Amino acid sequence: xxxxxxxxxxxxxxxxxxxxxxxxxxxxxxxxxxxxxxxxxxxxxxxxxxxxxxxxxxxxxxxxxxxxxxxxxxxxxxxxxxxxxxxxxxxxxxxxxxxxxxxxxxxxxxxxxxxxxxxxxxxxxxxxxxxxxxxxxxxxxxxxxxxxxxxxxxxxxxxxxxxxxxxxxxxxxxxxxxxxxxxxxxxxxxxxxxxxxxxxxxxxxxxxxxxxxxxxxxxxxxxxxxxxxxxxxxxxxxxxxxxxxxxxxxxxxxxxxxxxxxxxxxxxxxxxxxxxxxxxxxxxxxxxxxxxxxxxxxxxxxxxxxxxxxxxxxxxxxxxxxxxxxxxxxxxxxxxxxxxxxxxxxxxxxxxxxxxxxxxxxxxxxxxxxxxxxxxxxxxxxxxxxxxxxxxxxxxxxxxxxxxxxxxxxxxxxxxxxxxxxxxxxxxxx
Amino acid sequence: xxxxxxxxxxxxxxxxxxxxxxxxxxxxxxxxxxxxxxxxxxxxxxxxxxxxxxxxxxxxxxxxxxxxxxxxxxxxxxxxxxxxxxxxxxxxxxxxxxxxxxxxxxxxxxxxxxxxxxxxxxxxxxxxxxxxxxxxxxxxxxxxxxxxxxxxxxxxxxxxxxxxxxxxxxxxxxxxxxxxxxxxxxxxxxxxxxxxxxxxxxxxxxxxxxxxxxxxxxxxxxxxxxxxxxxxxxxxxxxxxxxxxxxxxxxxxxx
Numbered sequence: 001x002x003x004x005x006x007x008x009x010x011x012x013x014x015x016x017x018x019x020x021x022x023x024x025x026x027x028x029x030x031x032x033x034x035x036x037x038x039x040x041x042x043x044x045x046x047x048x049x050x051x052x053x054x055x056x057x058x059x060x061x062x063x064x065x066x067x068x069x070x071x072x073x074x075x076x077x078x079x080x081x082x083x084x085x086x087x088x089x090x091x092x093x094x095x096x097x098x099x100x101x102x103x104x105x106x107x108x109x110x111x112x113x114x115x116x117x118x119x120x121x122x123x124x125x126x127x128x129x130x131x132x133x134x135x136x137x138x139x140x141x142x143x144x145x146x147x148x149x150x151x152x153x154x155x156x157x158x159x160x161x162x163x164x165x166x167x168x169x170x171x172x173x174x175x176x177x178x179x180x181x182x183x184x185x186x187x188x189x190x191x192x193x194x195x196x197x198x199x200x201x202x203x204x205x206x207x208x209x210x211x212x213x214x215x216x217x218x219x220x221x222x223x224x225x226x227x228x229x230x231x232x233x234x235x236x237x238x239x240x241x242x243x244x245x246x247x248x249x250x251x252x253x254x255x256x257x258x259x260x261x262x263x264x265x266x267x268x269x270x271x272x273x274x275x276x277x278x279x280x281x282x283x284x285x286x287x288x289x290x291x292x293x294x295x296x297x298x299x300x301x302x303x304x305x306x307x308x309x310x311x312x313x314x315x316x317x318x319x320x321x322x323x324x325x326x327x328x329x330x331x332x333x334x335x336x337x338x339x340x341x342x343x344x345x346x347x348x349x350x351x352x353x354x355x356x357x358x359x360x361x362x363x364x365x366x367x368x369x370x371x372x373x374x375x376x377x378x379x380x381x382x383x384x385x386x387x388x389x390x391x392x393x394x395x396x397x398x399x400x401x402x403x404x405x406x407x408x409x410x411x412x413x414x415x416x417x418x419x420x421x422x423x424x425x426x427x428x429x430x
Numbered sequence: 431x432x433x434x435x436x437x438x439x440x441x442x443x444x445x446x447x448x449x450x451x452x453x454x455x456x457x458x459x460x461x462x463x464x465x466x467x468x469x470x471x472x473x474x475x476x477x478x479x480x481x482x483x484x485x486x487x488x489x490x491x492x493x494x495x496x497x498x499x500x501x502x503x504x505x506x507x508x509x510x511x512x513x514x515x516x517x518x519x520x521x522x523x524x525x526x527x528x529x530x531x532x533x534x535x536x537x538x539x540x541x542x543x544x545x546x547x548x549x550x551x552x553x554x555x556x557x558x559x560x561x562x563x564x565x566x567x568x569x570x571x572x573x574x575x576x577x578x579x580x581x582x583x584x585x586x587x588x589x590x591x592x593x594x595x596x597x598x599x600x601x602x603x604x605x606x607x608x609x610x611x612x613x614x615x616x617x618x619x620x621x622x623x624x625x626x627x628x629x630x631x632x633x634x635x636x637x638x639x640x641x642x643x644x645x646x647x648x649x650x651x652x653x654x655x656x657x658x659x660x661x662x663x664x665x666x667x668x669x670x671x672x673x674x675x676x677x678x679x680x681x682x683x684x685x
Contacts, residue, residue: 383481388518389528391478392588393506393536402531406522406571 007059010041013182016065019151021117023124029132034148042141052326052358053268053297058240063182063212065149070096073175077101080171080204082232084419087166088113090154093173095183095213097152101171110162110195116153116186127155130188130218142242142268146216150184153215156199160192160222167198167230167417172213174205174236180212187217191225191253198228198417203263205236210265212240219246221253223277228256230415232424235263237292244270251277251306258415259286259298259315260424267296275302275309275337285411286315287428290323290355297326300344304332304367308339316408317348319355330362331374337367344374349381349407351400405429431456431627432497432596437488438652439469439476446472448652449488454596457624461638462631463663464649465671470631471515473649474600477629478512479505492596506532507539509595513585513602520572525584526554528572529591536592557590561617579610586617597621598629603637615640635667648674 006014014037018030042059043050067073070093080091080101090113091101097115107113120127134147154170172185191197203213213235221227235241241264249255261267273282282302290296302311317325329344348357361374381403389399405428412428415421432454439447446469454460464470476483477490479502490497497505520528533553534544545553558565563583573581582602589597599618603611618628618641630641638646638660646663648656648671656662656674666674 382518384518385520387480387502388514388520389532390502391480391506391512391514392528392532392592393503393539394532395503395535395539396501398531398535399503402523402528403520406520409522 006038006041008062009059010038012062013065013145013149014038016149018148021120021124021151023120025128026120026124026131030148033144036136037141037144037148040141040144049299053266053295058212058266061180061210061212064179065181066183067094067096067177067181069177070094071098073177075101075173075175079206080169080173080202082169082200082202082420083423084417085167085169085200087164087168089169089171090115091171091173092152092185093175094177094181094211095152095185108162108164108166110159111164111168112155112157113168114155116155116188117151119155127188131186133218142214143216143244146184146186146214146244149182150186150214150216153186154189154217156187156189158191158195158197158225161194162192163196164198167200167420169200169202172203172215174209174211174213174239176207176209177211180210182212182214185213185215187215189217189219191221191227193222194224195222196226199230200420201229201231203233203235203241205234205239205263207236208238209236210238210240211236212242215243217243217245219248221247221249221255223250223252225250225253227254228416229258230417230420230424231257231259233259233261233263233267234427235267237263238265240264240266242266242268245272247271247273247282249273249275249277249280249282252279253277254281255283256414257282257284257286258412259284260427261286261288261296261298262427264296265294267294268299269297270299270301272301273303273311275304275311276306278307279309280306281310283311284313284315285414287318287408287411288315288325288327289318289320289408289428290325291320292323293321294323295326296324299328301330302332302342303334304337304340304342305334306337309337310341311343313344314411315346316411317346317357317359318351318404318408319348319357320351322352322354324355325357327357327359327376328362329360329374329376331364331372333365333367333370333372335366338369340367341371343372346376347407348376348378349404350378351381351404401429431493433491435489437476437490438486439472440484440486441472441482445486446652447476450649450653452647452654454627454629456627458645459622459628459630459641459643461643461646461663462629462649463633463635463646463666466633468649469652470633470649471600474512474598474629474631477598478502478510503535504539506592507536511589511592511594511597513582513589513597513599515601515604517573517581517585519574519576521574523572525570525572526568529554529588532588533592554591557587560620561587561590562613563587578605579607579613582606582610582614583617586614590617590621595625596627596629598631600631601633602630603632603634611637612640635663638663650674
């Protein structure tokens with residue numbers, strides 16, 4: 001009957017006091033999730049969803065809960081400045097909201113943007129449904145952990161019909177502290193009917209640090225809404241980042257995601273999209289570039305649940321040195337989702353003999369009149385191209401960077417924000 | 431300028447060059463002709479430093495330095511240019527960007543000031559005029575979707591911008607129709623100068639109607655078996671390569 005002692009990771013996080021909101025249902029929910037997290041512990045590689053991402057090393061770590069000094073840490077705004085991104089901004093440092101670094105004055109009409117904790121204090125009722133929603137499954141430890149400990153996050157709403165042109169910048173910055181920290185953020189994003197939003201989700205950080213961040217986000221697009229979402233992850237080299245993003249699209253809603261996973265040490269992103277309304281469309285373009293000893297794992301799952309829905313996913317992975325990339329792209333076309341059109345492609349480059357990429361496209365179809373295509377490849381840089389560049393005088397390292405960037409570059413081609421596009425493209429040539 | 435002595439080279443364990451000796455002085459145009467499999471392209475690849483070519487004996491001295499000791503990019507910076515027989519398509523790399531990166535890398539290696547985009551554009555415009563090619567090619571990815579003729583013209587255009595001291599043209603005439611051939615030859619002729627030497631590698635005499643060589647060499651069995659002036663090319667055209675073989679190899683010699 002006796003349970004084995006929890007691993008140091010779990011033990012250290014169970015030490016943390018739960019955030020107290022004073023909201024009865026929320027505090028009860030947090031206790032419930034903490035108990036479930038304590039009971040289940042960390043997933044191991046015997047679980048399919050974690051097969052390629054071992055958490056043994058993480059399990060041996062102890063984390064301090066949150067950063068009491070986060071509000072006063074000196075931050076250079078250059079650490080998160082992005083060209084072409086100068087609209088409303090919400091900044092979190094080590095998981096703590098920083099009003100002084102944020103830009104929330106004079107928000108455009110139709111946009112609500114505030115820290116979740118603030119929204120809960122003002123009126124928790126409307127958030128109860130989304131925060132209570134949980135579909136338990138094996139290996140959900142981090143979702144449980146996040147639900148127990150996340151006291152803040154982003155609350156973003158775009159009113160029906162409002163078109164927010166200037167990109168909203170969400171910044172999650174890690175900075176060195178006195179201890180290794182764990183922080184947790186919970187985001188709730190909703191676009192009303194016919195609303196439009198450009199969003200830049202930006203994970204940044206620097207310095208010597210090995211923090212762990214977890215985020216869980218729910219994004220809902222009502223009928224006809226349009227979301228352009230750039231996810232730029234350049235977290236500090238030693239840090240770990242584990243995220244679950246859920247995206248739900250109503251009828252004729254459209255979401256375009258551009259994802260760049262460049263930073264961090266142990267990085268995992270579960271991105272789950274539901275095309276719930278007829279005619280919904282999701283396009284994802286992504287690049288992951290593990291190098292050094294980085295481990296970057298993307299789990300993309302798209303469910304076509306309605307008529308005439310479409311998804312196109314194009315991802316590139318580049319692994320160098322001892323870097324390891326994991327990509328799972330699962331598309332499910334549910335019964336009745338006739339007329340769905342789904343495609344997924346993941347091409348990868350291995351730049352060193354010790355780098356590794358594990359890629360797994362999956363397709364399950366239970367409907368009729370469906371168009372579906374998927375494929376994945378792993379290869380190496382073309383020696384002929386490399387020699388061609390070198391024969392023109394371009395040094396080997398530069399030639400490799402040029403070819404690597406070219407391999408990924410098309411992922412950014414349809415990003416309309418030109419200044420941001422060029423900035424991100426330059427990050428690909430390393 | 432270039433002194434090749436007793437060069438032996440292997441590809442995949444097979445000896446292709448078997449004692450090649452050749453001297454090229456500044457401003458000279460040398461044509462290297464020979465049957466298929468004689469080692470013509472191997473020579474170009476060895477000189478430009480392609481991987482997979484193993485030099486087992488001999489030396490190549492270029493401008494007083496041991497060319498074979500240099501990395502491909504260092505050879506380029508030193509002024510060696512290879513126009514590829516099969517130019518490589520590189521999707522995602524813009525032609526102009528590539529060319530500027532190449533020129534500036536060479537200039538940097540030589541300790542010269544790099545060109546900014548305005549200076550580079552000015553240079554490119556001048557060269558475009560000389561080569562008579564449309565600037566539309568510049569906006570595309572390197573060689574991507576180019577016709578055979580466009581690819582070869584792009585090679586010559588790169589040569590015009592990079593201004594090498596030794597240009598090696600590897601079967602630049604292959605796959606070209608007569609109009610494209612004339613255009614390419616015209617570009618090459620515009621670049622001839624007392625300080626620039628050319629090695630023109632070709633299977634056919636046709637190219638030499640338009641690029642007039644100072645010397646013609648016949649490469650067979652991995653060695654130069656015959657050298658002469660441009661009339662040698664005409665003789666070859668008339669008699670075929672079999673004539674050279676009979677004419678030059680000692681009786682009973684085998685490959």
